[in-house]
Amino acid sequence: MHSDSGGERRKYRRVTIFQEMFFGDRGVRKMDDISEQGMFITTSDVFMKGSILDLKFRLFNDDQPIAVKAEVRYVQEGMGMGVRFMNLKPEDRERIKKFVERF
Secondary structure (H helix, E strand, O other), X not given: OOEOOOOOOOOOOOEEEEEEEEEHHHOEEEEEEEOOOEEEEEOXXXXXXXXXXXXXXXXXXXXXXXXEEEEEEEEEOOOEEEEEEXXXXXXXXXXXXXXXXXX
């Protein structure tokens, strides 16, 4: 795992996490990176910017799933999309923050 060191300026640090997640009724997809604010999802499915998704995922070695609604913020056709968490519980945000800080 590594932090995003590109030229982008982000408010929240991101780390790479190649982990499966449940993606609404579309089955399992891969999340590529995660921060307290959102994540990048690897998918060939096409969504419009502003679409709302139901996500459910686990952090490594964590039995408690995180369920959250997320808004599509940008799409990279053929690669995936960046989403921002909308209703993340404070305790889940803290779990993600600790996860990101660990790596």
